[in-house]
Amino acid sequence: MAGETPGLRADARRNRDLIVTAARRLFLDQGVDVPLEEVARRAGVGIGTLYRRFPDRDALLRAVGEDTLRRLADLVETAQREEPDAWHALCRFLRSSAELRLGELSARLDPHLHQRIRAGHDLAEIRQRVVTAVLELTARAQADGALRPDAGPLDVAMLMTLSVYAPPGVPGDQAVRRVMEIMLDGLRAGGGSGLPGAPPAEDDLRRYTAVDPPPAAD
Template sequence: MAVEKGLRADARRNRDLIVAAAQDLFLEQGVDVPLEEVARRAGVGVGTLYRRFPDRDALLRAVGEESLRRLDDLAEAAWREEPDAWHALCRFLRGSVELRLGVLPAKLEPHLHQGMRAGADLHEIRQRVIAGVQRMTEQAQADGALRADIGPGDIALLMTLQVYTPAGMHNEQAMGRVVEIVLDGLRADGGSPLPGTPLDEDDLHHYTAVRLPPAQ
């Protein structure tokens, strides 16, 4: 996890624990969960939490940034460790859904979400994720494994797939089934033609672009 420079080892550990606890609780209960509950889950005092994160927005930004960094790590590991681009793409999409990337943005106030995405320090990592998605998509198609009517922008949409879990069904089971159905549909020998045209590189950049409100 990337952290603020100059933190002592104990302060760094506390920060990491807080961000991890916040991520879990925001996904489980929503972004309005009491920060005291975040501190309890992290095993730190409330004062420690507020020293690192003066308000809820600061903590939300840290959680969002950490999710993006984990996504970048996931893309790099999949490309490096899998035998080919198709298996890398499958691993990447499975991991993206496990990270529940679409849940947190859906719970955020839109202006805060855009502000989080506008951070200059995240531009480089965002560009690496975009490049990784393009690389996996193009190579999997060149290998004949990924259907031709899919573009990298389509993959970006699937990265934020949310799965509703019915009462009584384990969340991981539901997500796993849906992801495998999606992956089967991405195969080169997949079923019915898709409506419209593939979402291409321009759509991928548009999907990840930051659109801030006009200055007053």
């Protein structure tokens, strides 16, 4: 999470977390070009405090991207730990990803951060945690007979970035929940028509997330 920043005093860490949280919400609602003064105002800190933590907009964008990756890792690992089986954990994780508005946030951040986030060695471990959990959940849910056999981990990863346009008058959160439930029903074993093409493999997921395969054992 955003608070996992070593070397900061408690008050400085709290201010940093407030800024990242406010920035994330404003980037989603108004775009990444929102004035940094508005980010500081929404966070309840002075603009000088913001600039001490984040010297420019790119630094703040990166912090929001890193925080989102950490949230994803926490969400999927919590689902694995607390749900009774892989299928329920997978469904919980996908619902949580939709509630996080991951698809919208990725669409806003990726043009600015795509290569830096994917190439950041400091984030490799976090990306690996998410990929490992998705691979494990997909394999276990299929072995249990709950997940359709022609779906793969890349399909799950793409559903993580679900983004739904809600027309005026339709609550956005409700629209996302409805579409997610329709999609989860489509992932269940025994339902729906066959999917086009071959099932995506583990390597497809790793290319999608820029995570290298683990080294072969000696």
